[in-house]
Amino acid sequence: MFNPNPVGWFEIPVTDMPRARHFYHHVFAVEFEMLEMGADVMAMFPFDHVMAGASGALVQGPDYEPCDRGTMVYFECADVAPLLAKVEHGGGKLLLNKTSIGEHGFIGIFRDSEGNKVGMHSRQ
Template identity: 85%
Template sequence: MFNPNPVAWFEMPVTDMQRARHFYHHVFAVEFEMLEMGTDLMAMFPFDHAKPGSSGALVQGPDYEPCSKGCMVYFECADVAPLLAKVEHAGGKLLLNKTSIGEHGFIGMFLDSEGNKVGMHSQQ
């Protein structure tokens, strides 16, 4: 059976783990759990198994290359605007200010410190 919320995990490539961790900590105020898996270094985003949704990790390794094209991850937040305001100060580049998507809420987009295109979504 197909899960109506099908994403179970995501991995975001990084070239400089310290810089990437600083960027996401500054924008989203998250702490990361570090994990090494073979040649890959992973910074795990927080995850609560009792709540719906998924989590993922920043990953630095030989098979990971940041990209601004392809799949995008959208982070859910209470309000897109105040988080987007932190992006450039943290070393990213703002691509799309808070924009209405009608009854589905609001989105914004940015390039992170590593060059990945990332989105944010909020209902308000």
């Protein structure tokens, strides 16, 4: 199950918003709320104000460029394996299968449909 508040806040740059929305919907089964802020178009991930943490957005705009180097976002989930299995069918590329990080759980890493390097983390 996708945690609707995966991190404090994040913005994932995209060049093709419909393609990026399709990819993240396919992998995480989320619906997006669309928002325009000036020249930027944002697809907002779900947000639950009662839960700790916050959400984020896919963002297309003149100051956003997808990148596979630099800061990485890790999505929290119940188990990374079934979600990683959806990555390539959704248009991404699997970079690291489910891997133990000892007492801290498991991670997996993929490149999304836009070229961003993104991670997943689960306790099991």
